[in-house]
Amino acid sequence: MPEKLDGATRLFPIIGDPIKFVKSPQQLTRGFEKRDYNGLCVPMQVANGDLAPVMQALTLTGNVDGLLVTMPHKFAAFAYCATRSETARLLGCVSVMRRNADGSWHGDMLDGLAFVKAQTDQGAQVKDGRALLVGAGAAGSAIAIALLNAGVRELIIHDADASRSTRLKDLISDAGHASVNVGPADPAGCTLVFNATPMGLAESDPLPVSAALLDSSMFVGDVIAGHGVTPLLKAAQSAGCKTANGVQMVDAVQEMMLDFLRG
Amino acid sequence: MPEKLDGATRLFPIIGDPIKFVKSPQQLTRGFEKRDYNGLCVPMQVANGDLAPVMQALTLTGNVDGLLVTMPHKFAAFAYCATRSETARLLGCVSVMRRNADGSWHGDMLDGLAFVKAQTDQGAQVKDGRALLVGAGAAGSAIAIALLNAGVRELIIHDADASRSTRLKDLISDAGHASVNVGPADPAGCTLVFNATPMGLAESDPLPVSAALLDSSMFVGDVIAGHGVTPLLKAAQSAGCKTANGVQMVDAVQEMMLDFLRG
Numbered sequence: 085m086p087e088k089l090d091g092a093t094r095l096f097p098i099i100g101d102p103i104k105f106v107k108s109p110q111q112l113t114r115g116f117e118k119r120d121y122n123g124l125c126v127p128m129q130v131a132n133g134d135l136a137p138v139m140q141a142l143t144l145t146g147n148v149d150g151l152l153v154t155m156p157h158k159f160a161a162f163a164y165c166a167t168r169s170e171t172a173r174l175l176g177c178v179s180v181m182r183r184n185a186d187g188s189w190h191g192d193m194l195d196g197l198a199f200v201k202a203q204t205d206q207g208a209q210v211k212d213g214r215a216l217l218v219g220a221g222a223a224g225s226a227i228a229i230a231l232l233n234a235g236v237r238e239l240i241i242h243d244a245d246a247s248r249s250t251r252l253k254d255l256i257s258d259a260g261h262a263s264v265n266v267g268p269a270d271p272a273g274c275t276l277v278f279n280a281t282p283m284g285l286a287e288s289d290p291l292p293v294s295a296a297l298l299d300s301s302m303f304v305g306d307v308i309a310g311h312g313v314t315p316l317l318k319a320a321q322s323a324g325c326k327t328a329n330g331v332q333m334v335d336a337v338q339e340m341m342l343d344f345l346r347g
Numbered sequence: 348m349p350e351k352l353d354g355a356t357r358l359f360p361i362i363g364d365p366i367k368f369v370k371s372p373q374q375l376t377r378g379f380e381k382r383d384y385n386g387l388c389v390p391m392q393v394a395n396g397d398l399a400p401v402m403q404a405l406t407l408t409g410n411v412d413g414l415l416v417t418m419p420h421k422f423a424a425f426a427y428c429a430t431r432s433e434t435a436r437l438l439g440c441v442s443v444m445r446r447n448a449d450g451s452w453h454g455d456m457l458d459g460l461a462f463v464k465a466q467t468d469q470g471a472q473v474k475d476g477r478a479l480l481v482g483a484g485a486a487g488s489a490i491a492i493a494l495l496n497a498g499v500r501e502l503i504i505h506d507a508d509a510s511r512s513t514r515l516k517d518l519i520s521d522a523g524h525a526s527v528n529v530g531p532a533d534p535a536g537c538t539l540v541f542n543a544t545p546m547g548l549a550e551s552d553p554l555p556v557s558a559a560l561l562d563s564s565m566f567v568g569d570v571i572a573g574h575g576v577t578p579l580l581k582a583a584q585s586a587g588c589k590t591a592n593g594v595q596m597v598d599a600v601q602e603m604m605l606d607f608l609r610g
Contacts, residue, residue, distance in 0.1 A: 090367075091361075
């Protein structure tokens with residue numbers, strides 16, 4: 085039994101598909117309990133294309149106070165937010181939503197912040213660092229903005245699709261005071277090496293950064309969660325690097341989500 | 348923390364307005380846990396008129412396996428059921444819904460059964476009894492059908508609105524082999540006396556049956572839950588009657604709901 089679960093429980097559904105591997109129902113609910121708050125995070129499996137009726141219903145449901153949004157809905161959910169954080173606005177997507185006073189939704193995108201927090205929690209020195217970021221998709225874009233906000237001195241963006249790197253560089257060129265460049269997947273001279281691609285989900289994937297180019301002066305972080313130690317992190321640990329993985333990113337985001345949802 | 352709450356949790360929302368006093372979230376979830384099943388009953392506050400979009404969304408949500416329906420939605424929810432029990436069909440309303448194999452909904456109305464079970468749990472002899480039922484609305488109609496199914500020998504229906512008594516008598520005239528009649532709120536000769544009206548919600552309400560007409564040969568049951576011992580039950584206990592209250596009805600329905608939802 086939940087410690088607190090009754091007719092007065094406030095709901096914070098997490099919406100995605102697939103949904104059964106998400107950790108927020110247990111982690112966020114435990115966080116509510118620690119704060120002595122009668123809130124519950126419940127999973128809702130909502131297929132791509134079904135977001136509109138589900139958002140309509142959850143908006144009408146009086147005891148739904150917040151939402152967590154995961155794949156494939158992070159971009160589509162943006163449209164249901166009457167107000168958004170600057171990061172969400174830049175990225176055009178949201179990971180969390182809470183009610184405004186009038187019942188409308190305020191959205192924020194916490195994934196990048198969570199990733200950076202996981203790195204610093206594991207010992208990375210992000211401020212004034214020189215970072216190579218591989219992957220300029222949704223995750224990479226969120227991480228890039230968070231890195232700039234955290235004070236990296238230089239950011240090199242690489243994506244196998246060069247147009248994505250360039251688009252991200254253009255997107256964030258006004259967002260910070262760092263030097264932002266598009267470049268190869270070469271970490272030479274970098275203190276921070278981050279993977280924001282799906283490479284590593286399959287054992288047969290090539291490494292996002294060649295193992296031979298890693299050395300112990302680099303901190304290596306990976307967005308991939310739930311697949312054990314990825315080949316990139318294995319190679320990094322062999323090279324003597326400190327590392328952070330996607331599970332630590334998921335852990336790091338919980339407190340942020342609690343603060344946001346109860347904010 | 349719920350013992351079981353994660354991304355794989357199956358949801359069984361209870362839909363109503365107001366919702367904060369319902370007991371099913373804790374009771375049904377405890378029942379799922381006892382059966383070692385990863386299911387959770389969560390409250391959803393859905394106003395009258397908002398059922399359609401909420402039903403659409405919950406139907407689309409892959410891990411919603413069942414629904415509990417309470418006021419004011421019991422009649423409106425009937426329309427969303429592709430298949431229904433005979434009792435639900437007769438009454439035109441449902442209290443519980445579960446998925447058919449094709450994802451559509453099967454509805455049943457368990458309130459009457461729950462009421463009758465509460466009476467027998469508290470010692471009433473329903474089979475072959477002679478019952479006075481005061482109140483021929485939704486609750487009274489459900490109870491009348493359940494009493495016939497449980498084998499009462501004679502049923503006298505009273506409602507302040509005589510057209511409702513007559514309508515209920517006509518509705519159930521084919522549903523059992525008992526003698527069914529419309530009559531005054533006089534329990535003389537009855538072994539069972541049941542209140543299915545809202546009288547007793549307010550302390551100033553008149554009794555549904557005059558206290559002077561009760562004697563210790565009668566078993567007296569009341570649908571009203573959550574308002575302590577109602578004036579009718581106080582009078583009945585003073586007269587030496589055995590009694591059952593609405594809370595016992597709510598308790599009685601939990602196992603039925605579990606059987607139905609996991610059936």
